Amino acid sequence: MDVKSAIENRRSIRHFLPAPLDRETIESILDAGRLAPSAKNRQPWRFVVIQGSARDEMSACLQARLARAIKAGTGTGSAANTFRVMREAPVTVLVFNPGDTAPWTEHTVPQMVDTIADSLSLGAAVQNMLLRAQELGVGTLWIGDTFYTHDELCAWVGRDCLLASAVALGYAAETPPARARMALNALVEWRGSPPDSPLPGSSQGK
Ligand SMILES: Cc1cc2nc3c(=O)[nH]c(=O)nc-3n(C[C@H](O)[C@H](O)[C@H](O)COP(=O)(O)O)c2cc1C
Numbered sequence: 001m002d003v004k005s006a007i008e009n010r011r012s013i014r015h016f017l018p019a020p021l022d023r024e025t026i027e028s029i030l031d032a033g034r035l036a037p038s039a040k041n042r043q044p045w046r047f048v049v050i051q052g053s054a055r056d057e058m059s060a061c062l063q064a065r066l067a068r069a070i071k072a073g074t075g076t077g078s079a080a081n082t083f084r085v086m087r088e089a090p091v092t093v094l095v096f097n098p099g100d101t102a103p104w105t106e107h108t109v110p111q112m113v114d115t116i117a118d119s120l121s122l123g124a125a126v127q128n129m130l131l132r133a134q135e136l137g138v139g140t141l142w143i144g145d146t147f148y149t150h151d152e153l154c155a156w157v158g159r160d161c162l163l164a165s166a167v168a169l170g171y172a173a174e175t176p177p178a179r180a181r182m183a184l185n186a187l188v189e190w191r192g193s194p195p196d197s198p199l200p201g202s203s204q205g206k
Contacts, residue, residue, distance in 0.1 A: 006134040011178070013139030014081070016089045016170035020051070025136055026091060029169065032132030033095075036125035039117035045125045045164075048094040048157055059087040061156045065149040082145035089168035093129070094146070094153065095122060100162035102150050122164045129167055139172030 030047050038044060050058050062083040069076050086092050097118050101107075107115060130140045143166040146153060150163050157163075 001135045003131065006131045008178075010130055010134045010140070011172075011176045012141050013168075013170075013172045013174060013176070014085045014141060015173040016085075016139060016168070017173045018090065019171050020090045021138065021169060021171075025138060026093075026169065028136065029129050029133050029138065030093065032128040033125035036121065036128045038121035038124070039114075042099065042118065042121065044097045044099055044118040044121055046096040046098050046159075048096065048159075050092045050094060051090060055087070055090075055092065058092065058153070058156065059083070061152050062086060062149055065152050077145075077148070079145045079148040082141075082143055085141055085168050086143065086166070089141070089170045091169040092143075093167045093169065094157060094163060095126060095165040095167065096157075096159055097122060097162040097164050098159075100164075101160075102154075102162060103147075119164065126165055126167060133169060137171070138169055141168040143168060 026049060030049075033045060033047065034043075036045075066076055066080055066083060069079075100111075100115055100118060103115075126142055130142060133140045146163050146166045154160060154163055
């Protein structure tokens with residue numbers, strides 16, 4: 001599969017088959033993340049692979065968080081559905097930045113700059129993973145709702161840092177249509193025009 005096909009055919013998958021993924025497949029997806037570019041080559045990613053009985057423990061942690069929100073009368077937003085996906089997916093990869101802390105902790109301005117640069121790097125790593133998974137026929141969901149239960153998940157995993165994201169992995173039990181995208185001309189502003197090509201044999205461009 002070429003990169004263009006992987007980009008065009010990838011979809012967020014929210015229903016998975018129970019079939020497990022073999023370790024080689026998971027490692028190949030993680031390795032695509034490892035190879036991503038990163039600001040100052042900091043490689044600000046650490047991956048914790050959750051499957052089997054650990055998935056049940058993680059799910060209990062997520063459900064306890066939702067139950068607390070419901071009891072307190074606060075909304076759960078999209079988290080309830082995302083946590084259902086995490087319960088269903090055979091594998092969830094939690095993506096940590098060991099050099100950062102939760103967004104609601106104090107950050108100086110230089111730290112904020114690193115946080116933004118690292119977030120871009122982490123996004124590159126996750127996107128590499130999604131595209132490699134697509135190539136391997138594995139469905140994915142990129143998850144940001146981990147922020148809803150950030151501190152509980154960090155405590156459960158035993159890591160005191162930023163839980164930046166998660167990725168659910170498994171074989172898809174659905175084939176969603178492409179979701180809408182804005183047209184390119186609504187996103188792009190062109191400035192200037194390319195220089196004329198030098199004529200063959202002219203001294204231009206030498
Ligand atoms: C940073 C980020 C966080 C996301 N978090 C969630 C999430 O928590 N739950 C969810 O169901 N989808 C989540 N998504 C998936 C988006 O909803 C999805 O990419 C978007 O609707 C476009 O659909 P597509 O991926 O099928 O093209 C997230 C995507 C990104 C890039």
